[in-house]
Amino acid sequence: SSNESKGEDVDKQEKETLIISTWGYNEDILKKNVFEPFEKKHNVDIVLEVGNNADRLNKIRMNKNSDVDIIYLASSYAIQGVKEGLFEEINRENIPNIENIYEIAKAPLGEKYGPAYTVNRTGIIYDTEATKEKVDSWSDLWRDEFKDNASIANITSTAGPAMVLAAAKKADVSIKDDYDKAFEELSKLKPNIVKTYSRSSDLVNMFTQGEIKIGVAQDFAYGRIKDALPSAEWVNPKEGAFANLNSVNIVKGSDNKELAEKFINFLLSEKVQKANALDKVDSPINVNVELTKEEAEGLTYGKDLINSLQTIDYEYINSVMSDWIDKWNREISK
Amino acid sequence: MALLNLKDVSVAYGDNVVLKDFNLNIKKGDLVSLLGPSGCGKTTTLRLIGGFIQANKGKFIFNDKDYTKVPVHKREFGFVFQSYALFPHLSVFDNVAFGLKLRKTPKGEIKKRVMEMLDIVGLADYSKRYPKELSGGQRQRVALARALVIKPDLLLLDEPLSNLDAKLRVKMRVGIRKIQKELNITTVYVTHDQEECFSISDKVAVMNEGVIEHLDTPQNIYDNPKTEFVANFVGFENFIDLSLQSKNEDISTYNSKNGRVFKVKSTNINSNKETIKGAIRPEEIKIVNKGGDNKDENTLDGIVGISTFLGKEYQYMVDTEVGKLLVNGNTNKRYKEGEKVKLYLPKEKMVLV
Amino acid sequence: MALLNLKDVSVAYGDNVVLKDFNLNIKKGDLVSLLGPSGCGKTTTLRLIGGFIQANKGKFIFNDKDYTKVPVHKREFGFVFQSYALFPHLSVFDNVAFGLKLRKTPKGEIKKRVMEMLDIVGLADYSKRYPKELSGGQRQRVALARALVIKPDLLLLDEPLSNLDAKLRVKMRVGIRKIQKELNITTVYVTHDQEECFSISDKVAVMNEGVIEHLDTPQNIYDNPKTEFVANFVGFENFIDLSLQSKNEDISTYNSKNGRVFKVKSTNINSNKETIKGAIRPEEIKIVNKGGDNKDENTLDGIVGISTFLGKEYQYMVDTEVGKLLVNGNTNKRYKEGEKVKLYLPKEKMVLV
Amino acid sequence: MKNKANYLLLLPGLILLGLFLFVPLFSTIFQTIRGKEGLTLVKYFDFFKDSYYISIYLRTLKLALITTLIAVMLGFPTAYYISRTNKKVRGLYIMLAVFPLLTSSVVRSFSWMVILGRNGIVNTILLNLNIINEPLKLLYNEFAIVVGLVYLFLPLMIMSLVGVMENIDNDLMEAAESLGASRLKAFIKVIFPLSVPGLIVGSVLVFTGSLTAYTTPQLLGGSNAKVLSTLVYQNAMSLFDWDTASVLATIMILTTLIVTTIINKLSGKLSGKR
Amino acid sequence: MNTKSRFLTIFSVLVYTFLIFPLVIITAAAFGANDYLKFPPEGFSFKWVANIFEVEMFIRTFKISIEIAVFGTFLALLIGIPAAYILSRYQFKGRNFLQGLFLSPVLIPAIVFGFSLLKFLIIKMQFPVYTSLLIGHTVVILPYIIRVISSSLESFDYSIEEAAVSLGAGRIKTFFIIVLPNITSGVIAAFILAFINSFNNVPISIFLTGPGVSTLPIQMMSYVEYYFDPTIAALSVILMLMTAILMFIIERTLGLSFFTK
Ligand SMILES: Nc1ncnc2c1ncn2[C@@H]1O[C@H](COP(=O)(O)OP(=O)(O)OP(=O)(O)O)[C@@H](O)[C@H]1O
C-alpha cells in the first residue's frame, strides 16, 4: 500500500508498509510484543490507525481506497464487514497457526475470513459486601435488592446484545422465536438500572463511586474494579457467560495480502499469544499457551472455561439490530 | 488663487440634509474660523474636508487637484476631533508620535519634536501617562499636539480648546497661531468662543443651518455684520425696528415706531428694505443720565430691570419705549431696579440689517 | 449651616495625589463654581462628591448625614459629565427619561417633563435621534437635560456648556440658573469660562493644584483676589513689584523699583509682606497721553509693542520701566507699534497680593 | 458600502464555507429528501409522528435552553466582573475560565461524578451537616446533564461577553448610577443592552453546543435522559444509517436556526434598536 | 475599586469555584496513587504522568493536534478577521444574512459535518487526510473567530480609527496599529476559543483521521474506551500547565502590547 501519512518516512524504497487498524489501547505493550518483532522479522513499517470499532469500520466502509491492510474488530462489527464484502478472503494455508487455536476462534466469520486472535467473556460483577445473597445467575440481576443499583451495557456497545440474550434466558424463550418476550423481561429490569453504559471505564467509575452494586461487564474491566473495590467479585453465570471474539481481517483492496497473512499468523503464534497474556492485554487463544494460576488471573483462559462460553450469533443479531436498538431505546433507555 | 475650494457641496445624513450647496474658498496660509450655532454643520464641514464623509454632490478642490475621492490617509491633513479620539492603548508620547512614526521620521527627531510639542501644550511631564489618566483639558491638549506635530498641509481643528480655562486657552491659541504662521499651514478652525475666533482668524465664516451667511475679516464681521442672524450671533443683542427717513452719503436718518430719530453711519446699512432693524451691542449703549431731554437724537428713555454681574461690567435689562434692551454699564456705579435712565445709542455703533 | 461639607479630604490616583486636605462648604440652594486651570482637580472634586471615587481620607457630610460611603445611586445627585456619557443604545428621549423611569414616574408625566426639558435645551425636535446622530453641542445639551429632569438634591455640572456657542451658552446658563433657583437645587458647577462663572454663581472657588485658594462671591473674587495665583487666574495680567512706603487706613503708598509712587486703596491689600506685588487688569489701565510728566502718581511710561484685536478692544503689549504690561484700549484709536504712551493705573483698580 | 473592494475581504471566508461546508453538507442533506420517486419529506414526517422521538426532541430542546439560560445568568455578572478588572489580572481570569476547556470531556464528566455521586462530595457534605438523611440522587438525571453542560459551555459564554463588555465605557455606568440606578439596575439597563452582541454570540454558541453535545449527556445522564445526539450517533455509528442520522441532524440544524433567530429578535428588543 | 460591588465579587468567586473545582479533582487524581478518580486521593504518585510518555501515540498525536490547531486557527484568523471587520464596520444590505452565514458551521451537528466532509473531501476529491483535517478544523473554528471579534468590534469607537487615518496611516496599517490593539482581548478570546475548539475536536476529527494521522482527543477517546486510570486526567493537567506556561511567557516577553508591534 502507498503511504501518504505524514511523519512516516518512506525513504527506504524496498521497505514495505503495513497499515493496521486497531483499538488505541495498550499500544506500548502491543508494540513491544507484536508490532516491533514483526517489523524486524519482515523488514516492514507498521502504521497504526486507531479508533473504536464503529469509527474504523465506518471509515473502511465509506472509503474504499483507505489503504488499511488489516483491521481488528469485535465480532459484531466483523460480521457486518463480512456481509458488506469489505474483507479479502484469506488463504488458510498461509496461516498455519490457525490449527493451534481453540475451535471457537478458528472461523467465527466463516472459513473464508479471518480468525479470532483473542476471546473475552461478558459476565457479571457485583459487590459482595453490599449484597445479601450470592449472585450466580443472570436472573439475579432482576432482584429487588438491586433497585437503582445496577448497570448494564448499552445495546450498541460490544457487550450490549448479550444482555438481550440473557433476558431471553430469564424469560426462557428462544431468542430467534420471540425476542419481544426478551425485551418484556428486560423492561422489568428497568427499575434496577441506574444507567446503561457504553464505555467500560464508565462502569468502573460507577462501581468505585458507589453508584451501583452490580453490573454486566466484560472481563477485562474486572481487574480495575477489583483494585478499587476489593469486595467486587466476578461471576460466570450458571447459564454461561457470553463469549466475545476479536478477529483480524484483511481489508479488501489491500496490496499487501501476503504480508498481512504473515502478520495474522504471527499474531496467533504461541510466542506472541503468551507474551500478550503475560502482559494481561489479550487472553490467549492458542491452545499451546500455558499459564500459571496467577498468570491466568483475570484472563479468559483454559479449555474448560472457553468451552463453557455461550457464543452469540451475530449474523442473526445484526439482521435485527435496528429493531433491537429501537426497542431498547423505547423501553430501557429513553 | 484659493488653496481649498468647496464647490456646491451637499451633505446629508440619511434624509437629513446638513450642508446644502455649500461653498467655501480658503487662501493658502489663511486661518478661517467657522462660527455658528450648535448643530449648524461645522463639524460636518470639517469632516467633509478631512474626507471622513462623502458629499452627495459637489466638488472639493485642494491645491488645484480634485480631492473629492482622495482617501483620508493620503490627504496629509491634521485633524483635531471634538471628541479628542485619543488612542487609548498608547501613552501621551506615543499618541503624539503616531503621525511621525508613520512618516518614518528618525527616532531622535521624533523624540525632539514630540517633546517640543508637548512643551508647547504644557504636558511635557505627562508624556508617559495614558489618555484615561488625564483630565479633560489635558486630553484635549494631547489631541492638539498630535495634529500639530506632523506639520500638515491643512489643519482642521474642531473646538480644540473648548475644555480649557481662559488663560490656558489664550496661551494655546497664541501657540497655534504662531505655529500656523511659521509653517504657513492653512487652517480651518471651529470654535464657539467669539473672542478666540476673532483674535486668531484671518477670516471668519458665520454659518447658519448649513449655509455660510457671512464670510469676512474678523473686524468686519464684528463691526458690520451683514444679516440679522450674523448680527445677533456676534453679540448685537438689541434690535430696534426702524423706517427710513432720509438717506445720505455719510449719515442717514431713521425713525423708530414711537417717533424717535436715529442717525446712523451710511456704511453701516446692509439692507435696502424700507423697514429695517437697527442692531446694537449691549456694551455700546451708554447710560447717559436719569430723565433728561426726550428730544435728543439716538436716545431712548427706560427703566432699569434685573441686572447681572459679568465680571467686568453689569448687564441691565432696560425697559424702553421700543421694547426691552440689554445694556452694559461699568462697575463704578450700579443702577437699581426701577431707576429711570436715559440711553444713548452712538450712530457709529448701530448696524442696520 | 452648610448643606454640603467636605472635610480634610484627600484623593489620589495611584501615587498621584490630586486633592490634599481639601475643604469645601456649600449652603443649601447655593450655586458654587469651581474655577481653576486644567488638571487642577475640578473633575476629581465633582466625582468625589458624586461618589464615583473614594477619598483616601476625610469626610463628606451632606445634609448632616455622613455620605462618605453612601452608594452613588442612593445620593440623588444629578451629574453632567465632561464626556457626556450618553447611553448609545437609547434615543434622546429615553436618555433623558432614564432617571424618571427609575423613579417609577407615571408615563404621562415622564413624557411631559422630558419634552419640557428638551424644549428648554432646544432639542424638542431631536427626541427620536440617537446620540451618534447628534452634533457635539447637541449631545452636551442632552446630558444636561438628563441631569436636570430628575430635579436632584444636588446638581454636579462638569463644564456642561463647553461645546456651545456664546449665545446658546448664555441661554443655557440662564435656563440652568432659573431651574436651580426655582427648585432651590444646590449646585456645584465646573467651568472654564469666567464670564459664565461669575454670572451664574453665588460663590466661586478658585482652585490651584488640588487646593481652594480663594472662595468668595464672584464680585469679591473679581475685584479683590486674595492671592497672586487667583489674581492672575481671573485676569490680572500685570504684576508690578512694589515695596511699602506708608500704610494708612484709607490709602497706602508704595514704591516701584524704579522709584515711581503708587497709591493704593488699603482695602485692596491682601498681604502683609514688605515687598509685594501690585496686580492690575489690562482693561483697567488707561492710556493717558503720549509722553507727559514723569512724576505723576500711579503712572508709567511705555512704548507700544504688538497689538491684538479682541473684538471689543485692542490689546497692546506695552514696554514700560517695570517690564512688559498688557493694556487694552478701545477701538476708537489704534496705537501703532513704537508709539510712546503714558499709562495710568487707577488706585481703586490695583490689588496687592 | 462605499468601497466595493471591501467586499473582497469577505470573499475568502465565503469561498471556504461554500466549498467545504455547504457543498458537502447539502449533498448529505439532499439524500434525506430523495425518495424513490422524486423528492419527499416522508422521513421528517415519520420523525414528528412518533411521540417517542418528540419527547426526546423536547427534552433535548429543554436541556439546551435551560443550559443557555443558566450560562447567561452565571456568565454575565462574572464576565462583567472580569471586564472591570485591570488588564493584567484580566488575562489571568480569562485563562482560568478557559482551563476547563482544556480537559477531555470524558475526564471532566467523570470529575462531576465524583462531585455529584451517591458517595460524592456534595452528598457527603450535606450528610455531615445533617441537612439530609439520605444521599440525594444528583447523578444520572437531567439535573446532572445540565450541570455538566453548563460547566462545559460557561467558558464560551464568559469569553464572548468579556470581549464586548470591556469596551463599554465606565462613564456610562456612572451616569446611570448618578441618575438613581442601583448597580444592579444600571447593569440591567445599560451594560446589559450594550453587551447584547456578545450575549447573542455566547448564547448561540452555548445553545448549539448543548443541543449537539454527545459525551456529557451520555456520561452524566441516566437511562431516562436520552437526547437527540445520542440518536444521531446510534444511527450513524452503530447502524450505519446515515440517512436517518442526517434527518435528525437536519432537524437539529433547523432547530438551532429557529432558536438563534428568536434569540436575535429577543435580544434586539432587549437592547433597544440601534 | 468601586466599580465592583461585593455581590459581584462573591458571585464571581462562586462561579470560578464552580469552574475550577472539578479541575482540582482532576489534578488530585492525576497525582494520586489510586488508579481511579478519587477525591481526596490516597497517596501521591507521578506514575500517571509518567504513563503519558510511555504511550507513544499520545506524543505523536499531540504534535499533530498542535499543528492542526495552530495552522487552522491561523488560517481562520487570516480569513475571519477581515470578514469580521467588514461585517461590523459597515452597514450594507445582506449584512445580517452574511453574519448568519458565517456562524453556520457551529449550528451543524459536528458528526454530520464530519461525515459529509469525509465523503466529499477524502472520498470524492481524494484530498490527503492531513489536508482534509486542516480544512475541516478551519471551517468549524471560523465562526468563533468571526463572531467573537466582530462583537468586540461593535463596541469599538471608530473615531479613533479616523484619527489615525487623518494622521496618515493607511486603512490596513490603521487596522493593525489602532483597531487590533484595542480589541486585543477580543482577538485573544477568539484565538483561545478557536484553538481550543480545534484542539479538542472529536466529532470531525474522527472522520478526518487516517493511517498515521490522528489527533490527541481521538487518542484519548480510544484510551478511555477501555481504560479508566487517571492517565487522561494527568494528560489534561499537563495541557493546562502548558497553556499556563505559554500564556505566562507571552505576558512576560511580549507583554500586553504584543499585538501593537
Ligand atoms: N485616572 C487617573 N489616573 C491618574 N491621574 C489622573 C487620573 N484622572 C485624572 N488624573 C490627574 O489628576 C489631575 C486632576 O484631574 P481632573 O480631571 O480633576 O482635572 P480638572 O481640574 O477637571 O481638569 P480639566 O479642566 O482639564 O478637565 C490631572 O493632573 C490628571 O492628569
Ligand SMILES: Nc1ncnc2c1ncn2[C@@H]1O[C@H](COP(=O)(O)OP(=O)(O)OP(=O)(O)O)[C@@H](O)[C@H]1O
Ligand atoms: N450621524 C448623524 N446622523 C444624523 N444626523 C446627524 C449625524 N451627525 C450629525 N447630525 C446632524 O447634523 C447637524 C450638523 O451636525 P454637526 O456635527 O456638523 O454640527 P456642529 O455645527 O458641529 O454643531 P456643534 O457645535 O454642536 O458641535 C446636526 O443637526 C446634527 O444633529
Ligand SMILES: [Mg+2]
Ligand atoms: Mg461639532
Ligand SMILES: [Mg+2]
Ligand atoms: Mg475636568
